Amino acid sequence: MKKVVVNFSDEELIEALKQQQVSNMAIAFLYRNYYGVLSNYIKLNKGSQQDAEDIFQEVVVNFIEIIKAGKFRSESSIKTFLFTLNRFTWLNELKKRSRTLAREEKYEDDSEVDDRDLSHFLVERESKNMVVAMMDKLGETCRKILLAYYYDNFSMKEILPLVNYENEQVLRNKKYKCLKNLEQILAADPGLSKRFKSALAYGH
CATH class of the missing domain: 1.10.10 (Arc Repressor Mutant, subunit A)
Known part of the structure; x- marks a missing residue:
């Protein structure tokens, strides 16, 4: 059976994501249209393939929550918003890792805690x-x-x-x-x- 591919405008996608039960077609659309560019950003900024997948999943979940809460302002396009959210999430992750690494190095230096x-x-x-x-x-x-x-x-x-x-x-x-x-x-x-x-x- 041939797989049905559904495209959404920004307005249609927002309406689809607002639904109590988000359709698989809307999720598939997000992956099909935005995973490539967002994952490339992660991989070009010290991230692995696994990092790219994990961050994208987090971004999608957060984006859906923002839509459902009515907090998405349509001044920017979905693509711009997702890119910003992706960048912000990854920067936070890098800072967490940096702090963790610094704590681990300090712990190794301080034998007495x-x-x-x-x-x-x-x-x-x-x-x-x-x-x-x-x-x-x-x-x-x-x-x-x-x-x-x-x-x-x-x-x-x-x-x-x-x-x-x-x-x-x-x-x-x-x-x-x-x-x-x-x-x-x-x-x-x-x-x-x-x-x-x-x-x-x-x-x-």
């Missing part, structure tokens, strides 16, 4: 959870900007494609407003403010 190392790790993890929870109160855009800037150490240029602002100055203005909103939340609770500043110090 005391309880303070473990307690610091636990405090750091809890601190990041607290920071992320606070960022969530500011809304999706502010959370994305501030976490990318403070935790992922992204530059304004790297953050720009993630939020689809016109230029870096507009992004800086938004970041400033996000921080002012955060200050207002913290000002209402001095105890929370002190814990948050300690948490940010650990995470930064």
Whole structure:
């Protein structure tokens, strides 16, 4: 039996991905049209074939979640959005590996690891959870900007494609407003403010 190939416009694909049960034809379309270019980006940037497959699967899952949540803004094409999401996901993965490698090298150098190392790790993890929870109160855009800037150490240029602002100055203005909103939340609770500043110090 001949395999049926279905093509979608951006609008049709978005509608197909919004459905409670996403059709196999929509998934197949994503793989057929975008896997090649996205996997090539991974392989050209220190990734293996397996990395390319894993990242693409993650990108597809995240993209579908974004569509279902109604958070995809159609100012950019699906291809542009997927490329940005693919790049962001891979950069995050590289940074995680870099941090892991650095921790492993440090562990090998330090033959004596005391309880303070473990307690610091636990405090750091809890601190990041607290920071992320606070960022969530500011809304999706502010959370994305501030976490990318403070935790992922992204530059304004790297953050720009993630939020689809016109230029870096507009992004800086938004970041400033996000921080002012955060200050207002913290000002209402001095105890929370002190814990948050300690948490940010650990995470930064």
